[in-house]
Amino acid sequence: MNASRDQFDEAMGQHAEVLARLEELETLRSREKEAAEAQREALDAQLLVEREAHEAEKAAREMLEAELEEVKSRAARDAERLKLEGKKEFLKSPEFYTLLGKKAGGFFKNDFLGCVAQWRANGYPEEEHPASFLNVQHAIAEMPDEEEAQEEEEDEDEEEGGVGSEATPPSSPLS
Template sequence: MLAAREAHEAEKAAWEMLEAELEDVKSRAARDAERLKLEGREEFLKSSEFDTLLGKKAGGFFKNGFLGCVAQWRANGYSEDEHPALFLNVQQAIAEMPDEEDAQEEGEDEEEEEGAVGSEATPPSSPLP
């Protein structure tokens, strides 16, 4: 009977050690999972896939918000005949937007003009040896 009791206590102690080890492994796994999750999130935020999804979501919010505003104006008696607002036509507004290339060319032309005026007033400084 004494031997059975000692065997039972030894088994109980072994079981408690296994439970403690299991808890330790679980906590390490949870820490590692959290670390990997954060690393994965940072990589995703830097990816082009995130940029694409963000652009789609932003476009959806703009479209729904814009159309909601137009619907509210019309529901509250806004008269487009009396007060034409060309910005309410999204397709027309997009068509009238300047292309990025045109905007860049205009910016370069302005820089060249400013550079020409500035170069006449002060000569460029020579680089130090």
């Protein structure tokens, strides 16, 4: 019986050691589980922060893209406005009138020579009916100057004596 008792005591001691070891393992396991849970929560929080940062970057990028589009459209409008202003200024410049005069002179000369060539081709007898206007230099010299034409128009308007809708009514003595 003593031997059984010793074996029982020894088995109980081993059992107590196994239980203690089991408790240690369970404690260690719960600690590891808690650590894993804490790590998982930290990773979830980090993931949430990174998602929020990504969304903020995405919103900032979209806002910058919208601002860029607005700046591009404003720049295009300004460029078009400046182009129109430059065109208007050029149309008022003496350089434009010089170019216009050169073009008009070229057209006049070419059209004039074309008309003269058609008259000659159709048998216009220059000997019988000399026409001084067939000479280009003479025709240009005979053309009225723009200032003279404007003066003539003004003279004609003055001769009409204010007849029509352009006449200004006499001012009243009360005003």
